[in-house]
Amino acid sequence: MADLRTEFAGIASPNPFWLASAPPTDKAYNVVRAFRAGWGGVVWKTLGEEGPPVVNVNGPRYGAVWGADRRLLGLNNIELITDRPLEVNLREIKEVKRDWPDRAMVVSLMVPCEEQAWKAILPLVEETGADGIELNFGCPHGMSERGMGSAVGQVPEYIEMVTRWCKQTTRMPVIVKLTPNITDIRKPARAAKAGGADAVSLINTINSITSVDLDSFAPEPTIDGKGSHGGYCGPAVKPIALSMVSEIARDAETAGMPISGIGGVTTWRDAAEFLTLGAGNVQVCTAAMTYGFKVVQEMISGLSEWMDRKGFASVAEVSGRAVPNVTDWQHLNLNYVTKARIDQDLCIKCGRCYAACEDTSHQAIAMKPGRVFEVIDAECVACNLCVNVCPVEDCITMERLAPGSVDPRTGRTVQPDYANWTTHPNNPAATAAE
Amino acid sequence: MTNSSWTPGVVPGRLPAEAYALNFADLHPPLDPHEAAVAADRCYFCHDAPCITACPTSIDIPLFIRQISTGTPEAAARTIFEQNILGGMCARVCPTETLCEEACVREAAEGKPVEIGRLQRYATDTLMKAGVHPFTRGPATGKRVAVVGAGPAGLSCAHRLAMLGHDVTIVEAKEKPGGLNEYGIASYKTVEGFAQAEVAWLMQIGGIELRNGVALGRDVTLDELADSYDAVFLGIGLPGAYDIAGVAGNGIGSAVEFIRTLRQSTDLSGLPIGRNVVVIGGGMTAIDAAVQSRLLGAENVAVVYRRGRERMAASPYEQELAASKGVRLVFNAQPVAAHHGADGALEAVEFAYVADTPEGLRETGETIRLPADQVHVAIGQWLEPLGDALADVELDGTKLAVFEGGKVAPFGNVWAGGDCAAGGEDLTVTAVAEGRDAAMSIHAALSAA
Numbered sequence: 001m002a003d004l005r006t007e008f009a010g011i012a013s014p015n016p017f018w019l020a021s022a023p024p025t026d027k028a029y030n031v032v033r034a035f036r037a038g039w040g041g042v043v044w045k046t047l048g049e050e051g052p053p054v055v056n057v058n059g060p061r062y063g064a065v066w067g068a069d070r071r072l073l074g075l076n077n078i079e080l081i082t083d084r085p086l087e088v089n090l091r092e093i094k095e096v097k098r099d100w101p102d103r104a105m106v107v108s109l110m111v112p113c114e115e116q117a118w119k120a121i122l123p124l125v126e127e128t129g130a131d132g133i134e135l136n137f138g139c140p141h142g143m144s145e146r147g148m149g150s151a152v153g154q155v156p157e158y159i160e161m162v163t164r165w166c167k168q169t170t171r172m173p174v175i176v177k178l179t180p181n182i183t184d185i186r187k188p189a190r191a192a193k194a195g196g197a198d199a200v201s202l203i204n205t206i207n208s209i210t211s212v213d214l215d216s217f218a219p220e221p222t223i224d225g226k227g228s229h230g231g232y233c234g235p236a237v238k239p240i241a242l243s244m245v246s247e248i249a250r251d252a253e254t255a256g257m258p259i260s261g262i263g264g265v266t267t268w269r270d271a272a273e274f275l276t277l278g279a280g281n282v283q284v285c286t287a288a289m290t291y292g293f294k295v296v297q298e299m300i301s302g303l304s305e306w307m308d309r310k311g312f313a314s315v316a317e318v319s320g321r322a323v324p325n326v327t328d329w330q331h332l333n334l335n336y337v338t339k340a341r342i343d344q345d346l347c348i349k350c351g352r353c354y355a356a357c358e359d360t361s362h363q364a365i366a367m368k369p370g371r372v373f374e375v376i377d378a379e380c381v382a383c384n385l386c387v388n389v390c391p392v393e394d395c396i397t398m399e400r401l402a403p404g405s406v407d408p409r410t411g412r413t414v415q416p417d418y419a420n421w422t423t424h425p426n427n428p429a430a431t432a433a434e
Numbered sequence: 435m436t437n438s439s440w441t442p443g444v445v446p447g448r449l450p451a452e453a454y455a456l457n458f459a460d461l462h463p464p465l466d467p468h469e470a471a472v473a474a475d476r477c478y479f480c481h482d483a484p485c486i487t488a489c490p491t492s493i494d495i496p497l498f499i500r501q502i503s504t505g506t507p508e509a510a511a512r513t514i515f516e517q518n519i520l521g522g523m524c525a526r527v528c529p530t531e532t533l534c535e536e537a538c539v540r541e542a543a544e545g546k547p548v549e550i551g552r553l554q555r556y557a558t559d560t561l562m563k564a565g566v567h568p569f570t571r572g573p574a575t576g577k578r579v580a581v582v583g584a585g586p587a588g589l590s591c592a593h594r595l596a597m598l599g600h601d602v603t604i605v606e607a608k609e610k611p612g613g614l615n616e617y618g619i620a621s622y623k624t625v626e627g628f629a630q631a632e633v634a635w636l637m638q639i640g641g642i643e644l645r646n647g648v649a650l651g652r653d654v655t656l657d658e659l660a661d662s663y664d665a666v667f668l669g670i671g672l673p674g675a676y677d678i679a680g681v682a683g684n685g686i687g688s689a690v691e692f693i694r695t696l697r698q699s700t701d702l703s704g705l706p707i708g709r710n711v712v713v714i715g716g717g718m719t720a721i722d723a724a725v726q727s728r729l730l731g732a733e734n735v736a737v738v739y740r741r742g743r744e745r746m747a748a749s750p751y752e753q754e755l756a757a758s759k760g761v762r763l764v765f766n767a768q769p770v771a772a773h774h775g776a777d778g779a780l781e782a783v784e785f786a787y788v789a790d791t792p793e794g795l796r797e798t799g800e801t802i803r804l805p806a807d808q809v810h811v812a813i814g815q816w817l818e819p820l821g822d823a824l825a826d827v828e829l830d831g832t833k834l835a836v837f838e839g840g841k842v843a844p845f846g847n848v849w850a851g852g853d854c855a856a857g858g859e860d861l862t863v864t865a866v867a868e869g870r871d872a873a874m875s876i877h878a879a880l881s882a883a
Contacts (some may be wrong), residue, residue, distance in 0.1 A: 068475040348539040351481030371484065391478050392543065 041104025138204020149362025163195025186201025205231025238264030448731025579583025585613020587852025685780030708808030715812030841860025
C-alpha cells in the first residue's frame with residue numbers, strides 16, 4: 001500500500017485528506033468523529049475575535065442542486081464563522097490536538113482587517129498547540145459585508161498586508177484561503193506569496209443562488225420570504241477549482257508554493273486530479289456533509305490503490321504531475337486529428353449521440369435502419385459531444401487518425417509533426433516556422 | 435367459511451372472507467411520488483425513442499417521463515391522453531413487457547427497462563384523480579356519428595370525434611360501457627371500479643350520448659345506422675367464444691364468461707370455483723382465468739396449451755405471473771374428451787400430446803388425463819353471434835376487412851376498429867389506436883363532404 005503520509009507547508013498528516021473549515025469542524029465532537037473515521041487533518045471552523053460571537057440565521061442555511069436520483073451535485077450555504085465563544089473553541093482545539101497528535105490541526109481565522117485584531121488572536125491559537133493557521137479570505141456571504149472574508153480576498157493588497165502581519169507574529173505556518181469570486185486567481189495568490197504565506201488553499205465557495213421558490217418568488221434558501229446569495233460548493237464546482245489550482249501551479253511567480261486543493265472533492269479520483277494539478281493535499285467538506293465522515297475510507301483506499309498501480313510511492317510524486325500538460329490554447333497541436341468511434345457491441349441504441357450531433361453540432365452521425373448509429377468521418381470535427389452525452393462509458397471513443405492518412409473532412413493528409421495556432425497561416429500574427 | 439381448497443366439486447367460499455380482498459388487490463400498486471421520481475430519472479430521453487415506436491398508440495414516452503421528473507405529472511398525463519385517451523387503463527393492462535418496456539434501451543443496457551407502464555399510471559392517475567379533463571370540444575360540425583360498442587375502440591373513436599366537434603351516439607349491447615375493460619380484464623389489473631370511472635371521466639368531453647342495452651341486429655341494424663348517421667364506427671369486439679368440439683357438458687364453459695361473471699360479482703366469496711380447474715388456451719385470457727381461479731381458492735389449476743411455450747401468446751411475464759400464483763402450465767397437449775361421472779359432474783379432461791410439425795399439429799399417440807371439476811375454454815373469440823347483423827360486410831378471414839383509414843366495405847360511411855377488425859394484435863392499446871385513427875379518417879371524410 002502506497003505511503004499516503006504528507007507534509008504540507010511543514011504540517012504532517014497521515015494522509016492528504018483534510019476536512020475543510022466548515023460546519024463539520026466546528027467543535028470537538030465532530031472533529032473527533034472525523035479523526036476516528038480516518039481523516040488526516042482538519043481546518044477548524046473559522047474563529048473570530050474575542051467578544052460576543054456572531055449569530056447565524058435561524059431559518060435554513062443551506063440550498064442545493066440535485067442531479068438524477070436526487071444526487072446532491074451542488075450545495076450552498078449562508079452560515080457564518082463559528083458562533084461559539086472563542087475560548088470554548090480554543091479549549092477544544094487544544095484538547096483534540098493533545099489527544100490526536102498525529103493529525104493535522106489547522107485553525108481558520110477571520111478577524112477585522114486591523115493589525116491589532118490579528119496580533120491579538122494569534123498567540124491564543126498558538127497556545128493550543130495547533131499546527132498552523134488558515135486565513136479565511138474567502139467566505140463570500142455575510143462576513144464579507146462586514147469587510148472580512150472575500151472582501152479581503154478580493155483586494156490583493158489586503159491579502160499581502162494581513163499575511164505579513166501574521167507571518168511577523170506567529171511561528172505557525174500560514175495558509176491563505178482564496179476566494180474564487182475574482183477575475184484572475186493568480187493575483188491574490190501572488191499577493192499571498194508576497195506577504196510571506198507558506199501556502200494557499202482554494203477554492204472557497206462561489207457566490208450563488210441555488211434556486212428560486214416559484215410560489216413565494218424568493219431565492220433559496222429562503223428566510224422569511226427573503227434570500228441572500230450563499231457560497232456554492234460540492235461536485236459542481238470542481239472544474240472551476242481544478243482550473244484555478246492549475247493556474248497558480250503553473251504561474252511562474254507562484255510556482256512551487258504549496259497548494260491545498262479544495263472544491264468538490266468527493267472521491268479518491270477527484271483528490272488525485274487535484275494533486276496532479278499541483279495540490280499538495282486536499283480539503284473536503286460537501287462529500288462529508290452529504291455522506292458522513294466514512295467517505296474518507298474510500299478516498300484513502302482508492303488513492304492508495306491507484307498509486308500502487310502507477311508505481312507512485314508518495315503523494316509528493318503525484319503532486320503536480322499534470323501541471324506541465326496544462327497549457328494555453330494557442331499551443332495545442334492542430335495536427336492531432338481524431339474521429340469519434342462507436343462500439344456497436346456496447347451501443348444500446350438510445351440515439352442521444354445522434355440527436356446531439358444532428359441538432360447541435362456537425363451532422364456527423366448517421367442513423368441507419370435498425371437504429372445503428374455510425375460516425376460520418378467526412379463531417380466529424382471530433383468535438384467529443386457524442387462521447388459526453390452517451391450514457392454508456394467507453395461506447396464512443398475518440399480515435400486518432402494516423403499521420404499519413406487522409407482526414408476525409410478536410411481532404412488533407414494528417415501531418416506527423418506538431419503545429420499550433422502561433423504558426424498557422426490563418427493567424428495574422430503567425431510567425432513563420434523555421 | 436364452510437369450504438376449503440380441498441372441498442370436492444365446484445363450490446363457493448373456499449377461502450376465508452378476508453383473503454379475497456387481499457388476493458384481488460392491485461397487482462402493481464401505484465408508484466408514490468418518490469418512487470415515480472426515482473423511476474423517471476432512469477429515462478435517457480432517447481432520440482426517436484424505440485418505446486414510442488413500440489407503442490401502438492405512439493405515446494411520446496420520453497416526453498411524458500421528463501414531465502414527471504420535472505414535477506408536472508399533469509402535463510405528462512396530457513401528453514399521454516393526446517395519443518391515447520384510455521392511457522389510464524392501458525397503463526394497467528398493457529403487456530408493456532412486449533411493447534414499450536421491451537424496446538426500452540435500458541432493457542438492452544441492464545436488462546431492467548424504465549417502468550414505463552407504472553409511470554404512465556402515475557401521470558394519468560394524478561390528473562384523473564384531480565377530476566380534470568384536459569380537452570375541450572372543437573366548434574360543432576353538425577355531423578352525427580354512431581359508434582357501435584363502448585369498448586376501448588369505440589370509446590377512443592367517440593372521444594376523438596367529440597373533440598373534433600361531431601355529435602356522437604354510442605350504442606352498447608351490455609348494461610355497462612367499457613367492453614373488455616369492464617367485462618374481460620383480470621380483476622387485479624383494474625381495481626376499484628376503474629373501468630367505469632374512466633368512462634365517466636372520458637365522457638366529460640361532452641357531445642357523446644351513451645345508449646346502453648342497444649344491441650346491433652336485435653335493436654338496430656347496420657343499414658339503419660348507416661342511413662341515419664353521417665358515419666358509423668363498429669367497435670363491437672368479438673362477442674362469441676369458440677368452444678371445443680367433443681369437449682362439452684357440465685362444468686365446461688368459456689373463460690370469457692367466467693371472467694365476466696367474476697368482474698361483475700360484488701361478493702367473490704359467493705362465486706363457485708372448482709377444486710381442480712383446467713384452462714384450455716395459450717393467451718392472456720387463459721392466464722387471467724387460471725390465475726383468478728387460483729385466487730378464488732382452487733387447489734389445482736392447469737393451463738393446457740396445444741403448442742410449445744415459445745408459441746404461447748401470453749408473454750413470458752404473464753407465464754411467470756401464473757407460475758408464481760401456483761398455476762401449472764402444460765404444453766403440447768390438446769383436448770380430446772371430457773369425462774363426466776355417473777352423477778353428471780365433470781371428473782376429468784383427456785388430452786392428446788401433440789407435436790408441432792411443419793405440416794401442423796400431430797398427435798403423438800400418448801394421452802394425459804387431468805382431473806377437472808371445472809374447465810375454462812380460452813381458445814379465442816369470434817364475431818359469430820353477430821353473423822346476421824353483419825351479413826353484408828366484407829370479411830378478411832373471420833374478421834371485418836378494413837381498408838384505408840379503417841373503412842369497411844361495401845358501405846361508404848362505415849368504419850371499424852378494435853378486435854372485430856382484421857389486423858393488429860387484440861390488445862386494448864391496439865383498439866384505442868384503431869378507434870382514434872378511424873375517428874381521424876371519419877373526420878377527414880366528413881370535413882370533405
